[in-house]
Amino acid sequence: MATPHIKAQRGDFADTVLMPGDPLRAKYIAETFLEDARLVNSVRNMFGYTGHYQGRPISVMGHGMGIPSVSIYAKELITDFDVRNVIRVGSCGAVRDDVAVRDVVIGMGACTDSGVNRSRFAGMDFAAIADFALTRHAVDAAEARGVPVKVGNLFSADLFYDPRPETAELLKRYGIVGVEMEAAGMYGVAAEFGARAMTICTVSDHILKGDSLSSDDRERTFADMMHIALETVLRDDQAKRGDQA
Numbered sequence: 001m002a003t004p005h006i007k008a009q010r011g012d013f014a015d016t017v018l019m020p021g022d023p024l025r026a027k028y029i030a031e032t033f034l035e036d037a038r039l040v041n042s043v044r045n046m047f048g049y050t051g052h053y054q055g056r057p058i059s060v061m062g063h064g065m066g067i068p069s070v071s072i073y074a075k076e077l078i079t080d081f082d083v084r085n086v087i088r089v090g091s092c093g094a095v096r097d098d099v100a101v102r103d104v105v106i107g108m109g110a111c112t113d114s115g116v117n118r119s120r121f122a123g124m125d126f127a128a129i130a131d132f133a134l135t136r137h138a139v140d141a142a143e144a145r146g147v148p149v150k151v152g153n154l155f156s157a158d159l160f161y162d163p164r165p166e167t168a169e170l171l172k173r174y175g176i177v178g179v180e181m182e183a184a185g186m187y188g189v190a191a192e193f194g195a196r197a198m199t200i201c202t203v204s205d206h207i208l209k210g211d212s213l214s215s216d217d218r219e220r221t222f223a224d225m226m227h228i229a230l231e232t233v234l235r236d237d238q239a240k241r242g243d244q245a
């Protein structure tokens with residue numbers, strides 16, 4: 001079967017898909033963190049893989065850059081491939097003094113200058129929030145791993161190159177934990193189609209201070225984020241089993 005942007009069989013994707021922006025990062029994640037990973041989508045080179053983590057089926061697929069792109073992939077995964085959980089594993093910029101490169105942040109909510117959530121929510125302001133249980137499990141997984149995380153509002157920007165010089169200071173004043181380009185759209189799609197979403201980001205640069213990660217640092221901190229995301233999925237399963245017992 002195929003949707004306009006995914007050519008795969010129903011059942012090819014696990015119920016949970018980890019989603020970085022970069023499809024080559026999806027390939028790297030599949031090859032590095034999953035066992036028995038197989039390619040399940042390559043339409044437009046938006047690579048998607050399904051494998052196992054500690055015996056649990058998990059998929060990973062790129063979502064491209066920006067809200068329009070993530071909205072297409074998240075929607076098709078949920079409505080046509082029975083995906084229930086989409087977890088973005090991305091990079092972001094920092095604006096706050098107490099958030100630095102290498103830090104891991106979790107998007108409990110996501111502000112945006114995009115109009116997509118107003119389009120889907122009859123012109124009203126939709127509070128784009130992550131699934132609470134996934135967020136809680138991610139925080140617990142980070143704590144168990146000894147990785148400090150900041151949890152708060154992301155800002156999902158339509159423009160990577162924002163021409164408004166005052167934007168970063170405004171975001172800092174409002175306590176934004178990270179600037180990226182997709183979470184608000186992904187949360188809106190999850191709400192519209194009854195799925196669960198959450199975002200974890202590694203801070204790759206500080207927008208106001210000008211710091212950025214070396215490639216070595218990027219590799220190490222990225223691994224922390226991936227382990228937190230994978231452990232989140234296992235913890236979520238455990239909690240569900242506990243609820244049923």
Ligand SMILES: O=P(O)(O)O[C@H]1O[C@H](CO)[C@@H](O)[C@H]1O
Pocket residue numbers: 020021022064065066089090091092160179180181182
């Ligand atoms: O590293 P990823 O996941 O792509 O995330 C960030 O990087 C891209 C911009 O360079 C945007 O997609 C932004 O959200």
Ligand SMILES: O=c1cc[nH]c(=O)[nH]1
Pocket residue numbers: 091092093094160179180181204205207
């Ligand atoms: O979207 C992004 C990602 C990293 N850094 C930024 O400033 N913006």
